[in-house]
Amino acid sequence: MSEEIKAAPIRNGTVIDHITSGQALNVLKILGVNENTIDSTVIVVMHVYSKKLESGWKDVVKIEDRELDQNTVDKIALIAPQATIVIIRDYYVANKFKVDIGNHVVGLAICSNPDCITNKGEPIEPEFDVISKNPPVLRCMYCERKLTNISDNLL
Ligand SMILES: Nc1ncnc2c1ncn2[C@@H]1O[C@H](COP(=O)(O)OP(=O)(O)OP(=O)(O)O)[C@@H](O)[C@H]1O
Ligand SMILES: [Mg+2]
Ligand SMILES: [Zn+2]
Structure with missing residues (x-):
């Protein structure tokens, strides 16, 4: 149905x-x-x-x-x-x-690595490369960690 x-x-x-x-x-x-x-x-x-x-x-x-x-x-x-x-x-x-995920994501999600420079209170916007569109996989431009649980890390 x-x-x-x-x-x-x-x-x-x-x-x-x-x-x-x-x-x-x-x-x-x-x-x-x-x-x-x-x-x-x-x-x-x-x-x-x-x-x-x-x-x-x-x-x-x-x-x-x-x-x-x-x-x-x-x-x-x-x-x-x-x-x-x-x-x-x-x-x-x-x-x-x-919708279009694009190749690059800026300012929509936070990096899941607590040691990442983007999580240290510096005025640095999180940025990710899109390494897979479906399923979506993002990789932090700063620490290279893959963001696995995207929905829990959205800004
Ligand atoms: N008035 C409405 N209220 C609620 N949902 C609607 C209404 N009109 C259309 N939709 C929904 O919007 C979506 C797109 O409608 P459309 O008539 O373009 O369907 P479609 O031909 O199946 O399109 P698509 O090729 O994008 O799947 C469908 O999920 C349809 O159920
Ligand atoms: Mg349809
Ligand atoms: Zn990072």
Whole structure:
């Protein structure tokens, strides 16, 4: 059964489609949705069939009355590199684009190495090379440590 049948349409807002299966809750974290901040309807669909994703499964998040800034979209790319951002206006798809992790990540995540210069209180922004896009693997430009648990190290 498709996600369209499982989730009601929204009038205005954003659909985050083709999320790597299992990452929907991390997407909610990036969106900052929690018991204190939620102020519009959020629909979360996990583990629905997708012919687009290799695994065959995806998650989908739909948030009413919200459009995402670039910083938020870039963070989603770090945990769900195949995600599609769909802007809904008056029930229709007004705009649709793929997230793009790029080759280089600046200022979105912190290095997981406590001894890294970027964690020593110096005014140095963390920077990473993207060494794999799917699954996303980042390597710190300063200490070369690979960032494994990206969702727990987002800024
Ligand atoms: N009014 C709406 N409310 C909620 N979700 C919507 C609405 N309109 C479209 N969507 C969702 O937005 C996504 C993109 O819609 P679209 O009609 O472009 O689907 P599609 O043809 O499957 O696109 P794609 O090729 O990107 O998978 C789908 O997940 C669809 O369920
Ligand atoms: Mg589709
Ligand atoms: Zn580092």
